[in-house]
Amino acid sequence: MSDDLTTPTRAHTMAWPLGLAGVALVIIGSFLSWSFDGGILGDLSINFYPGSLQILAIIMAVLGLVLLLVEKGPLKKPLGQWLDATLGLRALGLTLTLYMVLVLIAISVESDGLINVNPGGYISTVGAILLLVSSRMLPLRQLRDLSQARLPGWAEILAIALMMAAVLFGAAYALGLTDAWAFVLCLVFITAVIAVLFRTGVMRWFGHVAQRHKKVLTLAAFAVAFFFPFTQNGSDANMSIATQVLIFAATAMGLNIVVGLAGLLDLGYVAFLGSGAYVAAMLSTSAFATIDWHPPFLVVMLLGAGTAATLGLIIGSPTLRVSGDYLAIVTLGFGEIFRLTMFNLDGTNGPLLTNGPNGIPGIPELEIGSFNFGDSHVVAGIELGRFANYYFLLLLLLAFVILVFARLNDSRIGRGWVAIREDEKAAEAMGVNVFGLKILAFVVGAFLAGLAGTIKAHQDVAVSPDQFIFLESAFLLAAIVLGGMGTIAGVLLGATILKLLPEKLRFFSEYRLLLFGLLLVLMMRFRPEGLVASRRRQLEFHEEDEELAVAIESELVEEAK
């Protein structure tokens, strides 16, 4: 990189106008027709009336323009020394080009062949390529440390609010897309924006702001989650996916205590979710329920969670005394044994509890007090249906799990877990109750999964053994690894990605496992600490990186002040 930092050459002086030309071409092209066929991708065929995909291209081009102006122009003075516009432009150039190429492919796939692409599409593509080329020619610069950038407090909180609003809007928009290609393109757009935010350093600044206004950020995040159902206008399709995401996220967050905090590898975690679900199903008023006792749901929740926790204790006690690898194998086995047991408690092979492979269908809607979760309600003129009801309950559950996670992490117990991960022998020699803390993580994790399971049973209407296969445990683990072990934001992100993408990209379903496998391998190679990295994991995964350690240390010293 150092050769880029030399004095301006001819390429450098040419780069800027070239980039400007690229931006102009993208915008002009987007106002022209992209596609001959008006029936695809939300109509891109009318001149001077851009469709939504064209608007996304325009937004990206405007972003490019802003970055160019930071590079050299009126925005250079206030922002030039903070933002790395060049790296941002490189990321944008690449993603915008990818976006346009995918647009061309999408048009030729959805209607017949490249012949259907109109000149506007080509103009925008050429513009994107110009921007890409110009960004490669721009020189890199030395910048000031963004962590020292300070805005007034209200402005920082405004930034948080804007960010959250963008997330809410983006999520609602992306979920509203029914066309798979349009969804993929939207993902590329989101990737482009995020990549620019990361590469310019805005994200790092945002990280510091978030650190300073932790409470505001948490509140804002929950507000966004809370208002999401109101943006769906009674549509069940997305709300159903959203509840799936929430239950997956809550379960993953519970597993995060076991894996992320205590550092234990649990490959059969879904069995604990299953035991909660089965307890709720057997005690429900379903015609297929096997136990003729129907306590109030709060009791059911405690019973389900308690059952899961007891199982956790039984599995954990003998295995947690030996080293980690055994635990992985034993939990893997336990997951299978659980599934097979549920399969066989059908009245012929064992006592009649689970109806075997048929499971327990027809579980009625939840009823807490006089509130029936099947009923729709109209709040502020917006209809909130059955899924919205479960959504709010699950949001509460998720908040509870996050609370448990965060508070345990920041306590004597959390410190003990870190010490165990760092050096188990030394921790033991310093009087840390290694075995007890491992059991605790295992049992708390199981308890929370059991809790989630009791709600899941009602929300899914039926439980059967095939809901609790090993693959589900693997996905939960993948969500944690992908998002960032031991973090809250990361695991929420990972869970959302892993649950949302397959729902939206059904045409990928055959390649789903292949893609996730590939994704995980790439993650492990390039960013083992996950998308959102906790400081601690970053340090753990980069034992050799002195610079990183020094940088993190200076942040710690800064925060302590």
Added chain:
Amino acid sequence: MTVTDTTATPAPVFGAPVLEASGVTMRFGGLLAVNDVNLTVHEGEIVGLIGPNGAGKTTFFNCLTGLYKPTAGQVRFAGTPLPPKPRAVVQAGMARTFQNIRLFANMTALENVMVGRYCRTSSGAFTSVLRGPKFRREEAATRTRAQELLDFVGLGRSTEHLARNMPYGDQRRLEIARALATEPKLILLDEPTAGMNPQETRQASDLIFKIRDSGLSVVVIEHDMRFIFNLCDRVLCLVRGETLIEGTPGEVQSDPRVIEAYIGTGEDEDEDEAAQVRDTTVAEEEGKS
């Protein structure tokens, strides 16, 4: 070679025995790493443990602290037998440092010491999640105590530094602070000055005196003879797992067998130490108290 030395009776200034290890033996397959070693440590006493490389000093520490389960022998602490379990040992009041530093590398200095407080605090999962006043009080007390201990060992200004970034000498002192956080009556130091320069070594000496003066007993393993003879009230020399001699620094120093033991191993480093044993003058020895 069995213990023949009967001059081990301690000076009457020391209090009751804290640690009484008798007949401690550790066998690794065919190797007798520690063979029938006895050691009594009294309140307020600093005992040195010396011996050439591979003599079994660290192994003996591991037997005392429950990291190894001794093949034979008994360890009594403050009058009661001690089970060979690290946690029970710490709980009873015996803490240690490691020859090859074993800090929690990715934690800050303060967090390292706070982990040491684990066994003296009691907030459980419920308390931690509910965050009642008791939790807050205990957490604040842990933090304050950890900071005090960092000040005590002279790391008061490195609170937020990551253990892995700290200089070698500071890491050794941090290990001592972490051990002290467990509120021990007896602290075992395994080569606390290894890798230190002379100035740091002097500071370490002062620190150990300070620890003793605060009411603890100390057992220290060291290869630096000047350091040991200057510091200790009593010295035990191990050779090939057996006690060669136990006595005051003066007695051990003037015993020809000790020099012989070091020279006998034929290693350069050990010969240096043998030379040190010879050179350490009685004057130095007297100047200490």
